[in-house]
Amino acid sequence: MGAGPDHAEAQAKVQLQAQVQVQAQAVAEAAARVMMQSDRAARRLGIHVVEIAPGRSVLRMIVRREMLNGHDMGHGGMTFTLADTALAYACNSYNQNAVAQSTQITFLRPTAEADVLTATAEEVSLTRRTGIYDVAVTNQRGDKVAVFRGQTATIKGSLVPDMPVTR
Numbered sequence: 001m002g003a004g005p006d007h008a009e010a011q012a013k014v015q016l017q018a019q020v021q022v023q024a025q026a027v028a029e030a031a032a033r034v035m036m037q038s039d040r041a042a043r044r045l046g047i048h049v050v051e052i053a054p055g056r057s058v059l060r061m062i063v064r065r066e067m068l069n070g071h072d073m074g075h076g077g078m079t080f081t082l083a084d085t086a087l088a089y090a091c092n093s094y095n096q097n098a099v100a101q102s103t104q105i106t107f108l109r110p111t112a113e114a115d116v117l118t119a120t121a122e123e124v125s126l127t128r129r130t131g132i133y134d135v136a137v138t139n140q141r142g143d144k145v146a147v148f149r150g151q152t153a154t155i156k157g158s159l160v161p162d163m164p165v166t167r
Contacts, residue, residue, distance in 0.1 A: 024054045024166045028093035031159045032057070035092060042085050045078065049089060054166060055123030055131075057089035063115040074111030083135040083148035086119035091131050091152040094167035095160050098131065101153040107146050116140040119148075126167065129154050 032052040036042065042059075045067075051058035061082045069075040083105060091098040111117060118138050125132040135148040158165055 023164070024094075027095045027160070027163050027166045028052045028054050030163055031092050031095050032089055034159045035089060039085070039088075041081070045081060047082060047085050050118065052089060052093060054093050055090055055126065055133075057086050057093065057119075057121045059086045059089060059119045059121075061117050061119075063111050063113055063117060065113055068113055072113075074113070074115060074117075076105075076107055079107065079111060079117065079137055079146050080105050080148070082117055082119045083121075083137050083146060084150070086121035086135050087133050087148070087150040087152070090121035090123060090133050091150075092159060094165055095158045095163055096165045096167050097155045097157040097159065098152045099155055101130070101151045103148065103150040105146055105148040109143060109145050111139060111145055115145075117145065124149075 029052055032049050036049060045061055047059050047061045049057065050060050059082060063074040063078065067075055067078045084100060084103060087100060116139065119135050121133050121135045123131060124134055131152040133150050133152065136144055137146040137148065138144050
């Protein structure tokens with residue numbers, strides 16, 4: 001029992017799914033590397049990738065003095081940029097070029113100099129041409145400082161020409 005043709009077919013299917021997942025992860029990692037190499041804004045702001053997976057990204061940034069607004073709080077535009085960048089890395093993780101089509105952010109609490117902000121982007125919906133992503137931005141204490149939703153649209157091209165599109 002368990003060694004018949006149905007069992008062998010099920011095992012083969014599981015192995016194929018595992019190979020597809022490994023390839024999709026490799027594509028996501030390669031796409032993130034290529035994006036960061038050409039993402040001058042992210043590099044200038046000190047944004048870096050903590051984690052990447054198909055349809056998901058985690059990015060981090062430290063609020064520096066020059067990122068403060070006239071109220072001596074973290075400028076909302078900096079928090080927005082971090083969230084928008086997390087959206088970009090998540091939606092491009094399939095190696096299909098994609099850009100933000102619309103976004104919305106709600107600021108929940110202020111940020112301060114030296115805060116370590118983490119933006120976690122999660123795919124909510126993905127169709128052939130569009131995607132929807134939710135991004136939560138937290139500080140080093142785990143307090144949620146902003147929530148962001150972005151809709152994306154695919155455009156021509158890929159980030160890593162010698163790798164497949166996995167979406």
